[in-house]
Amino acid sequence: MSKDLALYKASQPASASGAHDSWATAHVVFARCVGGGGIPGRSPTSLLREGALSLMQAVAALCCFNSRMKVKLVWFMVVMAACILATKAGFCREPHWPETVTIGTASPGGTYFVYGEGLARLLTRELKTTVWARPTEGPTENIRLMEAGDIQLGFVTLGVAQQAWNGTGEWTNAKRFRTMRAVFPMYDTPFQFMALRDRGILSVADLSGKRVGVGPSGGTTGTYMPEIFKALGMDGQLETGTWSELASKLSEGSLDALAVGAGVPFPSFAEVERKSKVRYLPLTPSQIVALRLALPELGPSVVAAGTYPSLLRHYQTVGLFNFAVAHSGLPDDLVYAIADAVFGHQEEMMGVHPAAAETVPANFTRNTFLPFHPGAAEWYHHKASTGVVRGD
Secondary structure (H helix, E strand, O other): OHHHHHHHHHHOOOOOHHHHHHHHHHHHHHHHHHOOOOEOOEOHHHHHHHHHHHHHHHHHHHHHHOOOOOHHHHHHHHHHHHHHHHHHHHHOOOOOOOOEEEEEOOOOOOHHHHHHHHHHHHHHHHHOOEEEEEOOOOHHHHHHHHHHOOOOEEEEEHHHHHHHHHOOOHHHOOOOOOOEEEEEEEEEEEEEEEEEHHHOOOOHHHHOOOEEEOOOOOOHHHHHHHHHHHHOOOOOEEEOOOHHHHHHHHHHOOOOEEEEEOOOOOHHHHHHHHHOOEEEOOOOHHHHHHHHHHOOOOEEEEEOOOOOOOOOOOEEEEEEEEEEEEEOOOOHHHHHHHHHHHHHOHHHHHHHOHHHHHOOHHHHHHOOOOOEOHHHHHHHHHHOOOOOOOOO
């Protein structure tokens, strides 16, 4: 702070030294706190106290310097200091909150990534703390990172989260990951299959033996697509990678199709469709039954006609719901504030990605096994809309 203080003093006209120094200290302290920069090793509360005290000292010094200063002016400045202390306190993060909050998302070109970038901007503004979105491979990496304490928030599909909680997924190596706690519902993840029209691929069954891009290995699709192909009795050459890379490979001809489980519209699908004529490959009713018997966590899902320009009919498929989860050690009031910010600005999130239309309190019932974070549970207890239980 000493550098800031020196610069401020240098910019001000000479006056009584005591008042000058006190005004400078108050100016810098409030500016650093309100501006969000803070001062290493100092809490927002202590900074505000120092600023208010410096303001009082400046008033006292001016009174000594000018004995004719009216008493009313003194009282006016005292009231102003109190007002500053009362109002500006709301512009600093709580001292017991982490200095930064990291959200584990997924690879660029996917829905998680877009949603996470928008959420980080919203929470940075509303929580008055730094929140940033970290690109990852998706749910499995997000769960590992949270277990290690490297991220505080993360996105998961409930199917992958269930594998982690019980230690049943092959990727878990029988380890149970139990640091995560549910915070808020995000949106449904329908599984979708797409190919270029000129490839002559007409159905999901036609993907047997074909080269199919399935996203990062740690993503929902990378985790589930081998099981989906197995349940349907299909053999495919499944290729992992970022969605941006795989979309480019499809357009170039080095892949035959893309398969994804993600919120709609899926950004990479939309990007491919802007450049080429595509076909969305439907699952048959018997294939949907086979998948739900083999993978009971999958539920019915629909991609509405018109979601993509080439999708002229409702697309019947299976899917999983997504949740934002938090580290169990995050302060309760911080998680409460996160839930409040998200649900209070849902329309803004819909502007980030249309899938956020399903980011509503009533969908908290889609989670049937993950414990809710106490801060989130308190929010639902106090603010969840009437009738949620009856509509469960």
